[in-house]
Amino acid sequence: MKKKVVLLKGGMGAERDVSLVTAEGFEKALKELGYPYQVIDCKEDLLEKITAAKNVFKAEVALLALHGKFAEDGIVQSICEYIKLPYSGSGVMASALCMDKIFTKQVLINHDVPTPDYQILEKKDLSTFKLELGLPVVVKPSREGSSVGISIVKEQKDLLPALELAAQFDNYILVEKYIAGMELTVPILDGKILTPIEIVPKVDFYDYKNKYTSGRTDYYLPARLDEKALEKAKSYALKAFQVCRLRCYGRIDFRVDTNGNPFIMEINTLPGCTPTSLLPKSAIDCGISFNQLIEILVEKSSLDYLGVK
Ligand SMILES: Nc1ncnc2c1ncn2[C@@H]1O[C@H](COP(=O)(O)OP(=O)(O)O)[C@@H](O)[C@H]1O
Numbered sequence: 250m251k252k253k254v255v256l257l258k259g260g261m262g263a264e265r266d267v268s269l270v271t272a273e274g275f276e277k278a279l280k281e282l283g284y285p286y287q288v289i290d291c292k293e294d295l296l297e298k299i300t301a302a303k304n305v306f307k308a309e310v311a312l313l314a315l316h317g318k319f320a321e322d323g324i325v326q327s328i329c330e331y332i333k334l335p336y337s338g339s340g341v342m343a344s345a346l347c348m349d350k351i352f353t354k355q356v357l358i359n360h361d362v363p364t365p366d367y368q369i370l371e372k373k374d375l376s377t378f379k380l381e382l383g384l385p386v387v388v389k390p391s392r393e394g395s396s397v398g399i400s401i402v403k404e405q406k407d408l409l410p411a412l413e414l415a416a417q418f419d420n421y422i423l424v425e426k427y428i429a430g431m432e433l434t435v436p437i438l439d440g441k442i443l444t445p446i447e448i449v450p451k452v453d454f455y456d457y458k459n460k461y462t463s464g465r466t467d468y469y470l471p472a473r474l475d476e477k478a479l480e481k482a483k484s485y486a487l488k489a490f491q492v493c494r495l496r497c498y499g500r501i502d503f504r505v506d507t508n509g510n511p512f513i514m515e516i517n518t519l520p521g522c523t524p525t526s527l528l529p530k531s532a533i534d535c536g537i538s539f540n541q542l543i544e545i546l547v548e549k550s551s552l553d554y555l556g557v558k
């Protein structure tokens with residue numbers, strides 16, 4: 250008998266629309282694979298709805314088609330943990346950690362994994378912030394995704410508006426050294442590295458539009474990097490996956506400077522999984538179909554505290 254699955258979709262964050270597209274693909278795969286399933290839109294009354302899915306529908310696994318705030322950040326994972334319903338992807342701590350780009354950088358630095366130099370500030374300190382890094386810099390809300398609230402600042406006059414924009418999305422703001430060079434992402438599935446992807450937006454940087462409008466960005470699998478740089482990126486990706494305690498899958502975003510040095514920008518614990526997203530593309534390149542990918546996510550679902558008294 251196939252496990253009964255509750256598919257969690259939507260969420261309340263800025264990435265809700267992306268999550269709904271991920272969920273469409275997941276639902277189609279569940280249907281084709283023959284899993285009995287129920288779908289929940291994670292807006293209001295989530296605790297009651299998931300509890301009912303477990304107690305009435307007898308769901309054995311929660312498959313998370315969610316991204317961003319209230320979803321990728323450990324909140325939904327905590328609910329699953331609390332009612333002892335195994336769920337796909339990373340646990341509570343890894344999810345919360347990786348949602349926060351500032352804390353992620355601090356853990357990476359602790360483990361000698363390169364990440365761009367940075368400064369941090371709180372929303373209340375916008376007007377007194379002194380930039381110590383040289384321009385250009387990248388300004389980001391510490392906890393967002395899909396490039397929401399991110400600006401590349403090339404001139405001093407554009408700094409304050411960029412800080413104000415980021416502050417609309419979080420109280421904590423990250424100002425990061427801009428790394429000129431290649432954009433690279435390294436997907437990991439079942440603890441193993443999949444084909445690294447080079448990302449080349451046709452105009453500007455990899456912002457929301459370039460991420461989700463087809464034809465605006467070119468992708469190269471594998472990335473056109475020399476072997477040495479590629480091996481470095483893969484080993485940093487694996488180390489990041491391990492030290493941040495990710496489970497089953499994830500996607501590590503890099504910039505590689507013009508000397509071939511990779512720097513981790515961020516770690517995605519519930520990476521985009523629409524049929525055209527990066528991780529599924531890379532899985533297909535490794536001979537893993539979209540349906541096989543979903544099967545792995547379902548079958549590897551677990552609880553953090555399983556077996557711990
Ligand atoms: N330090 C950086 N140097 C150059 N480009 C960057 C840097 N940080 C972010 N970017 C650009 O912004 C995009 C989004 O940044 P990222 O940190 O991955 O956040 P998100 O969670 O929104 O994907 C990246 O894909 C890249 O194009």
Ligand SMILES: [Mg+2]
Pocket residue numbers: 395502515
């Ligand atoms: Mg990213």
